Every structure is written in structure tokens, then in C-alpha cells.
Amino acid sequence: MSRTQATKTGTAELQRLAAAGRWHVIKTVADAKAGHIGGPLSAMDLLVSLYFNELSVDPGNPQDPARDRFILSKGHCAIGLYSVLALRGYFPVEELATFDQGGSRLQGHPDMKLTPGVDSSSGSLGQGLSAGAGMAMAAKQLGTDFHTWVMLGDGELxxxxxxxxxxxxxxxxxxxxxxxxxxxxxxxxxxxxSEDDDRFDRSNPWSGVDLNGVFTCFGWNVISIDGHDFDAIRDAFDRVREQRGSGKPTVILAKTIKGKGVSFTEGTYKWHNGIATPEQLASAAAELGQVFEGEAK
Structure with missing residues (x-):
């Protein structure tokens, strides 16, 4: 079975797609009155780059045995994945309006039995990399050359x-x-x-830890990038392909900003999830270059 050629998209178009994806995230969550914002927005540039520049997939044949696999291990960020899948053509963008509704194919966490393009159900944090390792092992045993990609959150680590x-x-x-x-x-x-303070510290969960060194000591190839720099992301994907045959898995440590792309969501844990008001939606649309008509449902 031959693999579908990955699409190759220029930086300007990737930026346009990422802006559209971010808009779909914040608007869809506002309409559904449920869902997550910060994580989908921080991951959007990576997701767009994967689906429009790297993954060998065919939206018209989502179960192609030769396709590359992708697992969103941090499954609570499903609306980010759904937005990119819709833009890539797996289902109509209009279907995003059904997010998190009864009977919808687009539930609050990815469901491989419902949603075209979803290769693994996820949501119980920490499980995605094991599932991905199993898929990668199967590919080697079957003698096929598809690549398996797994996206994880830093808290999930x-x-x-x-x-x-x-x-x-x-x-x-x-x-x-x-x-x-x-x-x-x-x-x-x-x-x-502290023991007397239950407010919780929401700062960097890996502050002071050399994750590059940790993964290197475990025997992985490590690539550290700015997760919002499309050229850096593209170069990282090129390096992944170059390291096939090394006998080592690869990890891309992508430094991102939670809530990236919308000024009032950037860098605050309070927008891990949240429902934008009509006024906030209008502001977000203006920042992202999108059209907002009317009020959130």
C-alpha cells in the first residue's frame, strides 16, 4: 500500500489557517458553552503544520492502512484537533457547530469510533504515548512505513x-x-x-527541569523549537525524517504560549477553559482577521 504524499503549504497560508483554526476554537466553545481554550490555542500552529505540511493522510480515505497516525494525547483539547480536521477536509467546517452535543460526531474528547481522522480515543491523560508506541511497533512488525505522531501537554508529563x-x-x-x-x-x-496554602501554583510544571537532558538520557532524539515559528516547525519535521533509521524515537519540545493568538487568553491559566462573551468574541475576531456576526448562542 503506497502512502499519500503529505501536503506542502507555505508559511503565509499556514498562518491564515492557524488564525481560522483559533477562531473556530473560541467561537465553537462559546456557542457550545463548554470546552477548552488555552491548550487548543497553544497547539494550533503545531497541529496546522502537521496536517498541512507533514502527515501523509487522505481526508477522503481516513482509514487508509498506509496513512500516518496522529494521537492527541491531551484529549481535552479536542476542539483544536476538530478545527484542523475540518479545515483539512475530513468533515464540513459547519459541523463544528455540533461540538459537544448529544449525537454529534464531535464530542468533548476524541472518539475514534465517531470522528473521521481520529486514530485513537483519548482524554485520560498520560495514555497517548503508550498507544502511539503500540502503533509504531505494529508498523515495524507489519513492515509498513507509516509514522506515528503523539501530541502531549507538559502537565500531562x-x-x-x-x-x-x-x-x-x-x-x-x-x-x-x-x-x-x-x-x-x-x-x-x-x-x-505550601502545606497551609491550597491556592495551587499554576506556574510551569517543569520549571527547573532539563527536559532536553531527561529525554536524551532515555535515548531519544531531542529537538527544541519555538512552537509558534512555522519555519522552525518545518525544520523540526525535516529532522524527524532524517533520523528515521537511527533506532531512536524523537521528541519535539515545542515552547508555546497558552491561549496564543488572542490577547485576553494568552498566558493565563484562567483561560484553560472558559466561555467568551459576545464582546470578547468580537475582539478575538478582529485580532484573528475573522468575521463575527451576531451574538454567541
């Missing part, structure tokens, strides 16, 4: 199951597996500041 997968992926020489870490430096909850 606190799950022990992630590190079991990190350890075993190198032992099985899964050089057809790439983890993309969305390092936006904020999580909804964190370590308590």
Missing part, C-alpha cells in the same frame, strides 16, 4: 505512564515514533505552594 512509554520506546528502537510536547508552561492545577 506528570503521569507515570508517559515515562514507561518513554523508556520502552527506545528499547524497541521505535524511530518511527515522534512525540510533540506542547510546552505552554501552564496547567489547570498544580503543586500547592
Amino acid at each position: 506528570e503521569e507515570g505512564m508517559v515515562w514507561e512509554a518513554v523508556h520502552t520506546a527506545r528499547r524497541f528502537k521505535l524511530d518511527n515514533l515522534t512525540a510533540v510536547i506542547d510546552l505552554n508552561g501552564l496547567q489547570q492545577y498544580g503543586w500547592p505552594v
Whole structure:
């Protein structure tokens, strides 16, 4: 089975798609009155780059056995993935209006049995990399050359199951597996500041930890980038392809900003989730170069 050629899209078009994707995220969540904002926005440039510049996929044949696989391990950011899948042509953009409704194919977490283009159900944090390692192992055993990509959040890295997968992926020489870490430096909850203070510290969950060194010591190829720089993302993907055959899995440590692209959501844990008001939607549309008509439902 031959693989579909990945699309190649210029930087200006990627920027346009990312702006549209961010608008769909904030507008869809406002209409549904449910969903997440900060994580989908921080990951948007990476998701757009994957689906429009790297993944070998065919929206017209989403179950093609030769396709590359993608797992959104941080499944609560599903609306970000759905927005990109819609822009890529897996289903109509208009279907985003059904997000999180009963009977919709677009539930609050990805469901591989419902949604075209979703390769693994997710939402229980920490499980995606293990699933991806299993897919990569299967590809090697079957003698196929599809590549498996897994996107994780930095808060999700606190799950022990992630590190079991990190350890075993190198032992099985899964050089057809790439983890993309969305390092936006904020999580909804964190370590308590002190025993007498239960406000929680929502600062960078990996502050003071050399993740590059950690993954290197586990035997992974490590690429550190600005996760909002399309040229840097493209170069990272090129390096992933170059490292096939090394016997090592690859991790892309992508430094991002939570809530990127909309001024009132950037860099604040309070917009991990949230419902934009009509006034905020109008402001977001103006910043993203989108048209907003009327009020949120």
C-alpha cells in the first residue's frame, strides 16, 4: 500500500489557517458553552503544520492502512484537533457547530469510533504515548512505513505512564515514533505552594527541569523549537525524517504560549477553559482577521 504524499503549504497560508483554526476554537466553545481554550490555542500552529505540511493522510480515505497516525494525547483539547480536521477536509467546517452535543460526531474528547481522522480515543491523560508506541511497533512488525505522531501537554508529563512509554520506546528502537510536547508552561492545577496554602501554583510544571537532558538520557532524539515559528516547525519535521533509521524515537519540545493568538487568553491559566462573551468574541475576531456576526448562542 503506497502512502499519500503529505501536503506542502507555505508559511503565509499556514498562518491564515492557524488564525481560522483559533477562531473556530473560541467561537465553537462559546456557542457550545463548554470546552477548552488555552491548550487548543497553544497547539494550533503545531497541529496546522502537521496536517498541512507533514502527515501523509487522505481526508477522503481516513482509514487508509498506509496513512500516518496522529494521537492527541491531551484529549481535552479536542476542539483544536476538530478545527484542523475540518479545515483539512475530513468533515464540513459547519459541523463544528455540533461540538459537544448529544449525537454529534464531535464530542468533548476524541472518539475514534465517531470522528473521521481520529486514530485513537483519548482524554485520560498520560495514555497517548503508550498507544502511539503500540502503533509504531505494529508498523515495524507489519513492515509498513507509516509514522506515528503523539501530541502531549507538559502537565500531562506528570503521569507515570508517559515515562514507561518513554523508556520502552527506545528499547524497541521505535524511530518511527515522534512525540510533540506542547510546552505552554501552564496547567489547570498544580503543586500547592505550601502545606497551609491550597491556592495551587499554576506556574510551569517543569520549571527547573532539563527536559532536553531527561529525554536524551532515555535515548531519544531531542529537538527544541519555538512552537509558534512555522519555519522552525518545518525544520523540526525535516529532522524527524532524517533520523528515521537511527533506532531512536524523537521528541519535539515545542515552547508555546497558552491561549496564543488572542490577547485576553494568552498566558493565563484562567483561560484553560472558559466561555467568551459576545464582546470578547468580537475582539478575538478582529485580532484573528475573522468575521463575527451576531451574538454567541
